[in-house]
Amino acid sequence: MKSLDESDFAIVGLGLMGGSLALALRAQNACKSIVAIDRDADVCARALARGVVDQAGADLTLAASADVIVLATPVRTILAQLSRVGGIAPPGAVVIDLGSTKREIVRAMDALPAHAQPIGGHPMCGKEVAGFDAADANLFRGVTFVLTPLACTAPPTLAFVRSMVEAIGARPLVIDAARHDRLVAATSHLPFALAAMLMATASDWARDDELFDALAASGFRDTSRLAASDTAMMLDILLTNRDHVAGAIRACSRRLDQLADAIAQGDENALRGILEDSARRRRALFKS
Amino acid sequence: MKSLDESDFAIVGLGLMGGSLALALRAQNACKSIVAIDRDADVCARALARGVVDQAGADLTLAASADVIVLATPVRTILAQLSRVGGIAPPGAVVIDLGSTKREIVRAMDALPAHAQPIGGHPMCGKEVAGFDAADANLFRGVTFVLTPLACTAPPTLAFVRSMVEAIGARPLVIDAARHDRLVAATSHLPFALAAMLMATASDWARDDELFDALAASGFRDTSRLAASDTAMMLDILLTNRDHVAGAIRACSRRLDQLADAIAQGDENALRGILEDSARRRRALFKS
Numbered sequence A, B: 001m002k003s004l005d006e007s008d009f010a011i012v013g014l015g016l017m018g019g020s021l022a023l024a025l026r027a028q029n030a031c032k033s034i035v036a037i038d039r040d041a042d043v044c045a046r047a048l049a050r051g052v053v054d055q056a057g058a059d060l061t062l063a064a065s066a067d068v069i070v071l072a073t074p075v076r077t078i079l080a081q082l083s084r085v086g087g088i089a090p091p092g093a094v095v096i097d098l099g100s101t102k103r104e105i106v107r108a109m110d111a112l113p114a115h116a117q118p119i120g121g122h123p124m125c126g127k128e129v130a131g132f133d134a135a136d137a138n139l140f141r142g143v144t145f146v147l148t149p150l151a152c153t154a155p156p157t158l159a160f161v162r163s164m165v166e167a168i169g170a171r172p173l174v175i176d177a178a179r180h181d182r183l184v185a186a187t188s189h190l191p192f193a194l195a196a197m198l199m200a201t202a203s204d205w206a207r208d209d210e211l212f213d214a215l216a217a218s219g220f221r222d223t224s225r226l227a228a229s230d231t232a233m234m235l236d237i238l239l240t241n242r243d244h245v246a247g248a249i250r251a252c253s254r255r256l257d258q259l260a261d262a263i264a265q266g267d268e269n270a271l272r273g274i275l276e277d278s279a280r281r282r283r284a285l286f287k288s
Helices: A016-027 A041-049 A060-065 A075-085 A103-109 A155-167 A177-205 A218-228 A231-239 A242-264 A268-285 B016-027 B041-049 B060-065 B075-085 B103-109 B155-167 B177-205 B218-228 B231-239 B242-264 B268-285
Strands: A008-012 A033-037 A055-057 A068-071 A094-097 A117-123 A144-149 A171-174 B008-012 B033-037 B055-057 B068-071 B094-097 B117-123 B144-149 B171-174
Touching (some): A016 A033, A016 A041, A016 A155, A033 A041, A041 A055, A060 A075, A075 A231, A094 A103, A103 A177, A117 A155, A144 A155, A144 A177, A155 A171, A177 A231, A177 B268, A218 B218, A231 A242, A242 B177, A268 B218, B008 B060, B016 B033, B016 B041, B016 B155, B033 B060, B094 B103, B103 B117, B103 B177, B144 B155, B177 B218, B231 B242
Parallel strands (some): A068 A094, A094 A117, B008 B033, B008 B068, B033 B055, B068 B094, B094 B117, B144 B171
């Protein structure tokens, strides 16, 4: 197997994630070459002009000579592309994705022909802005980069991907796809759902009041930030993690109803217990 | 009526808000003197040593010669202090508070003797850390500072308080106490409730999984930030705005249940509509 710096990369989808990966690999001079595959000709032209990639175009077959094929599109596009990648990837090619849910992707990877070396990936970072223009060579710095190997993933493939993750400044974390999807429902998808429903509820609540904007301060700004996330991306995430996301949202909704009851009843002791517990957990989680 | 720079201030409660006000007034050299009233002798000593205030102690009667008495304690402490301030405030003294709910405070201010000049105040800023050590002379910069005058608040008092707000870099916004309380239930108290219940739900969801911390990234960090808010302060806020807060939480909880249903059923069109609407509203609200 080639080393990272001898490898030719194909990055499919030059949005926030794929664009940031291209920028990070280039900034570190970490690989031999990068071809970008994106349906947006403008993005391809800009990436070429900036020297971020060596070649760019819309056709997935541009990946035919790559040592590493990175699928950096929304989850359901990754699933569709995986059904074509098997016929394009050269023998021994590493196939990795950057999708935010892993069970369905790993299942689709399992159906790849035996000559491909698939592994799931999920860098735990993001922004509420999407697209190549928001890409950042430092997006992955200090970030947990989840890797979900398959039964067929060879140890050298895992070692190779670890070296890629470390080259862009992230911390590899090997974890089972099912465990990943269950955890991110609570750490990532539930926060998005709360931000979106906060925005909807507050807008409706203050519909006829032009002072809403003036009274939406930093607390509202931070808590609602994720509501601005790219809808196409989030739709794919939620729909490929339906059981866990619906479960986490309903669990939170029940807690909110209990909180509303305690507030409405003026049950100060119950309320203090609930709020102190959350405050203590939040301070412990981000104590550094 | 004296001008701002001729005025002696008494700031009751030298926490994040009162401490920041003292620092801001001092940094701008905006008033003649500041006496701090705080039950924490250490805080008083530190504020004196840093030259932030001219005098400090635990006794509310230290406000007896002040031109302006600022109540910067939690809301229910403000309510208790207002019942004593009437007997302490000299004739013509401005009595203002920095509490986050206004209806109960304005009602208590209405019971002050006629020689006091009361007005409600609420700077729309904060941090998830409390106390004098977190105080910041720039906390109010560019922030909306709500003022809720009473029927008895004289125009010169309102003008004086406006000049104070502007001196510390904030933007005065005069608004009715009832309207304020209804709006902040959605813009401030609901975000806190969501952050706290996110923290509780996610902790419980991932109770037996030591990887929870590694997978809690920037999205979780921002959405849960307010959960770390000072419990005593938040308890007072929620309990003095019970009707609106319980209503806003229940409205949000119903939306979350609808969202969970759409996700569980895989109702892509409904889901896209909901998420696009929230994303559009969020981008419009913080477009700058």
